[in-house]
Amino acid sequence: MVQATQFRGSPSGHIVQTTAELPNIQPDEVLVKVTDSGLCGSDLHFLSVPMVLGHEGIGIVEQIGSACSRLKVGDRVGWGPILSTCDACDMCMTGREAYCPKVKMYGVEDFDIHGSICSHAVRKEQWLFQIPDSMSSADAAPLMCGGGTVWVPLVEQCKPYERIGIVGIGGLGHLAIQFAAKMGCDVIVFSSTEEKRDEALNLGANEFYATKGVSDYATLGVPKPIDRLLITSSAKFNLGLFYPILARKASIFPLSVDSGDLTAPYMPTIARGISIVGSCVSSRYPQNKMMDFAARHKIHSIVEQYPMTLEGVTHAVDRLQSGKIRYRGVISWNSLHDQ
Structure with missing residues (x-):
């Protein structure tokens, strides 16, 4: 014993x-x-x-x-x-x-x-x-939980030639940036403020955008649409905020653990063929x-x-x-x- x-x-x-x-x-x-x-x-x-x-x-x-x-x-x-x-x-x-x-x-x-x-x-x-x-x-x-959580959607759903958006630079996000960059993806990071810009770029991000106070993400200046979007932040928001910068048939992966409901606009989701995909550990x-x-x-x-x-x-x-x-x-x- x-x-x-x-x-x-x-x-x-x-x-x-x-x-x-x-x-x-x-x-x-x-x-x-x-x-x-x-x-x-x-x-x-x-x-x-x-x-x-x-x-x-x-x-x-x-x-x-x-x-x-x-x-x-x-x-x-x-x-x-x-x-x-x-x-x-x-x-x-x-x-x-x-x-x-x-x-x-x-x-x-x-x-x-x-x-x-x-x-x-x-x-x-x-x-x-x-x-x-x-x-x-x-x-x-x-990596035993956080790493596996971001790895699965990246390796199963994302291609090396795709633009991968990562929302949040925290416990999940900083690992997702590294994995996506090493896979050869074009990595685009979204954070509330400019505070973590240099860190995100050093981890392997190609682009960085601060979103605090921005109501229309079409004004962020994202040059090309994003194919896959990983939500690693615990903050809740209407997923439709990102629709103006997502590619047609894009996929969204909510990855943080939380309660409550996801919110997304009905007709734009259908018309643009947006997929909201659950992904477990x-x-x-x-x-x-x-x-x-x-x-x-x-x-x-x-x-x-x-x-x-x-x-x-x-x-x-x-x-x-x-x-x-x-x-x-x-x-x-x-x-x-x-x-």
Whole structure:
């Protein structure tokens, strides 16, 4: 039995530190000693739930179940929000497990053993990803959810010769810019102010437009229509704002986690053939390919690092809630030795 240190949400919304005895692993499970955890915007939705927080984990394999064959003790692995799938339905059989009707996700089931802001976690071997040796844990952690979220629509829906619009330069946006640029796309970034122009261009953007106070996006001066538009900002707006600068048959991908309704103009959507496409977190095959691509092309996460202590976790969450983190928080046990 392993005594795990865990950082949980609580009914009050405050983070609490607890210890728990983890169950013996099942034949298809792996015990992982956590080294780092990314902090994702969707974690904020679970602060009032008494569950182990975090779903962008990085750690070292400590024990493997008798049926495990892919991993070995000592491997460095990562994991995201998917806990398990049925592996038998049409979605699973065609490599789209994220859409499995029986998918178990972070925040929905198994509150006690599957988080990543903790000392140890138990995971299904099938949903652990080996981290390339050339990639740091700080770079890898945000890719477990945020990276996969932007990678899937880019690699499945976007062509290298297309103009790709990215709305927002934050936890998702700064990764999307790098991926799209390395894929050879023409990358156009939209942000509320001019503050992040230089950063966007340095990350690989070809064009940058500030939209605050602009009611007619036709006046932004975008020289050619945009083929695909990734919404990585959490701000809600009428998608029709972008229609004047979108190509016919363009696609829009809302990627941030939020509640409420999408708003778009009815007839212009039909007349211009605009597609609004839902896209979930990454399945296993694209996630593995994304990790290899990120390592080869030196995709870097821009992170703020915090120690894996109650004070450190609370401070990181407070920064995320206030919108001050640039651009992902990574909470690390190793940083305790750097204080």
